[in-house]
Amino acid sequence: xxxxxxxxxxxxxxxxxxxxxxxxxxxxxxxxxxxxxxxxxxxxxxxxxxxxxxxxxxxxxxxxxxxxxxxxxxxxxxxxxxxxxxxxxxxxxxxxxxxxxxxxxxxxxxxxxxxxxxxxxxxxxxxxxxxxxxxxxxxxxxxxxxxxxxxxxxxxxxxxxxxxxxxxxxx
Amino acid sequence: xxxxxxxxxxxxxxxxxxxxxxxxxxxxxxxxxxxxxxxxxxxxxxxxxxxxxxxxxxxxxxxxxxxxxxxxxxxxxxxxxxxxxxxxxxxxxxxxxxxxxxxxxxxxxxxxxxxxxxxxxxxxxxxxxxxxxx
Amino acid sequence: xxxxxxxxxxxxxxxxxxxxxxxxxxxxxxxxxxxxxxxxxxxxxxxxxxxxxxxxxxxxxxxxxxxxxxxxxxxxxxxxxxxxxxxxxxxxxxxxxxxxxxxxxxxxxxxxxxxxxxxxxxxxxxxxxxxxxxxxxxxxxxxxxxxxxxxxxxxxxxxxxxxxxxxxxxxxxxxxxxxxxxxxxxxxxxxxxxxxxxxxxxxxxxxxxxxxxxxxxxxxxxxxxxxxxxxxxxxxxxxxxxxxxxxxxxxxxxxxxxxxxxxxxxxxxxxxxxxxxxxxxxxxxxxxxxxxxxxxxxxxxxxxxxxxxxxxxxxxxxxxxxxxxxxxxx
Numbered sequence: 001x002x003x004x005x006x007x008x009x010x011x012x013x014x015x016x017x018x019x020x021x022x023x024x025x026x027x028x029x030x031x032x033x034x035x036x037x038x039x040x041x042x043x044x045x046x047x048x049x050x051x052x053x054x055x056x057x058x059x060x061x062x063x064x065x066x067x068x069x070x071x072x073x074x075x076x077x078x079x080x081x082x083x084x085x086x087x088x089x090x091x092x093x094x095x096x097x098x099x100x101x102x103x104x105x106x107x108x109x110x111x112x113x114x115x116x117x118x119x120x121x122x123x124x125x126x127x128x129x130x131x132x133x134x135x136x137x138x139x140x141x142x143x144x145x146x147x148x149x150x151x152x153x154x155x156x157x158x159x160x161x162x163x164x165x166x167x168x169x170x171x
Numbered sequence: 172x173x174x175x176x177x178x179x180x181x182x183x184x185x186x187x188x189x190x191x192x193x194x195x196x197x198x199x200x201x202x203x204x205x206x207x208x209x210x211x212x213x214x215x216x217x218x219x220x221x222x223x224x225x226x227x228x229x230x231x232x233x234x235x236x237x238x239x240x241x242x243x244x245x246x247x248x249x250x251x252x253x254x255x256x257x258x259x260x261x262x263x264x265x266x267x268x269x270x271x272x273x274x275x276x277x278x279x280x281x282x283x284x285x286x287x288x289x290x291x292x293x294x295x296x297x298x299x300x301x302x303x304x305x
Numbered sequence: 306x307x308x309x310x311x312x313x314x315x316x317x318x319x320x321x322x323x324x325x326x327x328x329x330x331x332x333x334x335x336x337x338x339x340x341x342x343x344x345x346x347x348x349x350x351x352x353x354x355x356x357x358x359x360x361x362x363x364x365x366x367x368x369x370x371x372x373x374x375x376x377x378x379x380x381x382x383x384x385x386x387x388x389x390x391x392x393x394x395x396x397x398x399x400x401x402x403x404x405x406x407x408x409x410x411x412x413x414x415x416x417x418x419x420x421x422x423x424x425x426x427x428x429x430x431x432x433x434x435x436x437x438x439x440x441x442x443x444x445x446x447x448x449x450x451x452x453x454x455x456x457x458x459x460x461x462x463x464x465x466x467x468x469x470x471x472x473x474x475x476x477x478x479x480x481x482x483x484x485x486x487x488x489x490x491x492x493x494x495x496x497x498x499x500x501x502x503x504x505x506x507x508x509x510x511x512x513x514x515x516x517x518x519x520x521x522x523x524x525x526x527x528x529x530x531x532x533x534x535x536x537x538x539x540x541x542x543x544x545x546x547x548x549x550x551x552x553x554x555x556x557x558x559x560x561x562x563x564x565x566x567x568x569x570x571x572x573x574x575x576x577x578x579x580x581x582x583x584x585x586x587x588x589x590x591x592x593x594x595x596x597x598x599x600x601x602x603x604x605x606x607x608x609x610x611x612x613x614x615x616x617x618x619x620x621x622x623x624x625x626x627x628x629x630x631x632x633x634x635x
Contacts, residue, residue, distance in 0.1 A: 027384060027446060034439075054428035055255050062435025063251040066465060067244045069442055073236075073458065094383065102276075126425060126485055130263030133256065138275050141256060145282040152286040154247040156242060156293050193324060202386075203371045205543040219376030220450030221538055228377070232449055240462045243609065247465040250617070254472040257624065258428065261479040264631065273628045280621050287617060296610050 005046060009104055011041040012097055019093060026072040030065055035097055037061050042105050049128045242295050246286065253283045307442035323400055330586075331553040332362035345598035349513045374540035380539065384435035384447035389537075389544050391577045392440030399558040402426040404488045406571050419488060426487040427479065430562060431472060434517060438464045440551065441519075442527065445536035456535025459605060460519060466612040467516035467523075473620025474510035478505045478566050478625040491570030498569035505623045507567045507618055514559040516550070516612065521597035560589035578584035600615050605619055 013036050020032035037060045045053035133141055220227050256279070264272055291294065315619055336351065336358065343350030351358035376385055404419035423429050445457015479485065481502065482493035500507040516523040527535030537548045564570060564585040573581035603611065 023313065024371050027381070027443070031384070031387075031443075050423075051259060051428070052426045053212050054425050054432055057432040059251060059255060062188055062468075063248045063430065063465070065245075066438055066442070066461060067241075067248055069446075070241050070458075070461070072242045073232075073442075073446055073454070074484065092326070094387075116187055126259055127262050127266070127483070130259030134260050134263050134267045134272060134275065141260075142275070142282065143194070143281050144256070145253065148249045148252055149286050149289075151280055151287050152246055155245045157291055189315055193320065201370070201546070202374070202544045203370070205374050208371045209373050210371075212373060218375070219378070219531060220377050220448065222450070223533075225616065227450075232446075232454075232455065234451065236455070237459055240458055243466060243613075244464045245467060246613075250469050251472075254469065254476070256409055257473075257476050258479060258485070261476045261624075262483060262485065264480045264628065265406065265483060269632055275631050276628050277625060280625060284618070287613065291614065296613050297606075 006043070009039045009046070009098065012036075012101055012104070013043070013114075016094075016097055019097075027069070030068050030072060031094070034061050034065050038063070038101055038105070042101070051129050096126060124161055156162050239295065242290075246290055246295070249286055250283065253279075318374075319620055323405075324397075327397070327400060327554060327557060328550070329362075331550055331559055332366070334553045334556060335365070335549070336361050337590070338597070341591070341594045342598050345595075366546070369543050369546040371442055374542035374544060375539070377450065377539050379449045381447040381449070384443050385539075386544070388440050388444035388447060389540065389547035389551065391443065392437065393547050393554065395437045395440065396551050396554040396558055397431055399433050400561075401489075401606075402429050402487055403558075403561045404491055404564060404570060405561070405582045406577070406604065417578075425485045427475065427485040427566075428588040429492070430487075431468075431475070434471065435465075435468055436515075437555070440548075441536045444540070444548070448539035450539050452533045453536050453538045454583070456526045456532045456538065459532075461535055463519070463526060463608065463612075464517060466609055467513045467616070470612060470616035470620050471513040471517060474506040474513060474615065475566065475622065476620075476624050477506045480624075480627055480631060487565050491565055491572065495572055498567060498572075500567040500569075503567075503623070505619065505625065505626075509620050510563065510567060511624065512616060514563060515593065515596065516608075518556050518559050518593075520556075520593060522603055523599040523608055525608055526603060556590060556593065557586060560586040560593075563589050 016039065017033045017038040020029045020036060023029040023032065037056060041053040041056035041061075044050075044056055184288070222228065260279075264276075267275075339361075340350040340358070351361040354360040354364045376382055395517040402419065402423050440462070442457050445453045445455075445460065448454070478490065478499055481499070482490045483491075484490060519526050526532070527537070532538070537545055540548060561582075564582060567587050568589075571578035571582040573584075576584070
């Protein structure tokens with residue numbers, strides 16, 4: 001069962017990534033990428049890292065993709081071809097992949113709600129994970145916070161400079 | 172599965188599956204039902220976006236909005252990572268002996284607060300007023 | 306075989322009860338909101354359909370079903386159709402982890418009154434609330450209408466900002482209860498609800514969920530006097546209905562989050578546990594309606610500044626104070 005799920009999820013990840021790369025419309029590409037990230041999150045969950053799976057969804061799907069969306073909303077997407085927009089292929093892939101993903105997720109969470117079953121020797125409770133972060137990797141965590149600070153400062157700096165040059169913005 | 176699928180597992184499995192199925196069915200059903208009942212009446216202007224009765228001016232895609240939105244998304248990203256570190260650390264807070272844990276927490280939060288202070292000082296939270304045209 | 310059959314029947318009953326309760330609660334929340342608001346404004350509210358207007362939700366449903374289901378010509382059809390489903394889906398899925406009562410003993414079986422007790426339940430809720438952004442963002446973008454796009458943008462920026470405050474308010478609770486499992490968090494409040502233990506976190510959380518649900522003091526994304534209806538300007542018929550139901554289901558979800566995290570969950574004297582849970586959710590909902598009837602809308606820049614300059618720093622400070630307090634108490 002785990003093997004089947006693993007290969008299904010891997011196939012979904014690959015398919016959505018390929019679809020993401022081949023889309024003309026950037027918003028559709030982002031949606032496929034979000035699906036790929038979900039499949040990855042489910043894989044993490046299956047490999048006994050529930051915390052990592054939650055982070056994957058919260059951080060990548062919930063934060064980074066939202067950032068992408070903000071940028072993409074600035075673009076004008078290519079006009080959709082009227083002839084193809086009603087065709088089967090247009091909705092078949094998203095519905096198919098989304099449904100498969102949901103089914104896999106349901107099966108996975110239902111089979112072991114605590115993500116304990118598959119790699120039991122590597123399984124880590126959130127508590128153990130937090131402890132490791134807190135004790136062994138405390139320095140790394142502090143350094144990461146510094147890097148985040150630098151990144152944020154850099155971004156603000158760039159944003160400030162360009163902001164004064166935009167004229168016709170609507171808020 | 173590698174392990175025997177016990178009754179408990181089967182039970183949970185059924186729950187989530189039925190939950191998802193019922194949810195999907197409910198979502199599809201209402202759209203289908205409304206298809207059956209709703210009167211289709213497509214006029215020349217029906218498909219146009221609403222712009223208070225005026226003819227739509229240009230496209231909504233590609234309008235330029237304030238970059239402040241983007242800056243908010245950026246600072247949100249930095250802080251989201253912060254929170255994601257705080258969660259496991261919070262769960263294990265009592266396992267770390269006393270003062271050390273508190274000092275680590277102070278350092279981590281202190282460093283990240285600098286990001287907010289910097290953004291504040293740089294005026295990210297101030298929305299620039301658009302100059303009236305002309 | 307009999308056992309399996311019994312199990313399946315139990316599942317269906319539990320799911321049917323949860324879904325049925327949540328959806329009808331959402332429908333009646335709409336009625337309650339209209340009634341209470343009307344009373345606060347010296348009106349009567351809907352009182353024609355059925356006794357005291359009790360059949361109004363049904364009439365609304367029929368009306369919405371019979372409305373023309375429009376998709377704007379230039380809209381992105383599939384994304385347009387997907388957006389309301391995301392809105393409802395993320396709200397409904399949240400109920401999978403919310404414990405709504407003490408374990409029941411029936412025929413010698415213990416029935417946990419939670420659908421799926423994930424050990425990262427809290428993060429699951431947090432993830433769903435971060436995904437709810439997609440519903441409004443995509444709805445606003447796909448309509449290809451300027452009002453919808455601006456509403457969607459505002460909603461995105463607002464939701465992500467207040468999500469931070471939400472997360473920061475949860476951290477002290479996790480510090481005290483030492484678990485992400487919602488069942489464990491409820492269990493840790495047996496003697497004293499978290500609202501009394503972490504009053505500041507409670508306050509931040511209440512404000513944050515009010516902003517997350519895009520309700521009145523924070524309803525900039527759909528401010529009707531400047532943005533028509535924000536991100537769902539172009540939606541009609543049942544698709545609009547889905548956004549609407551999603552909003553009220555979300556209100557119930559946020560109310561249950563508040564109940565589980567801060568108001569002691571299903572703990573309470575005398576009444577059965579499920580009763581307490583429902584009473585608490587309804588009290589939270591009433592409070593929200595009351596606020597809507599009382600407080601005027603914020604300006605958008607004030608709203609964002611409030612989130613970033615007040616709530617987030619307070620949340621950070623609160624975590625530090627909690628840490629010191631936990632250390633001092635030993």
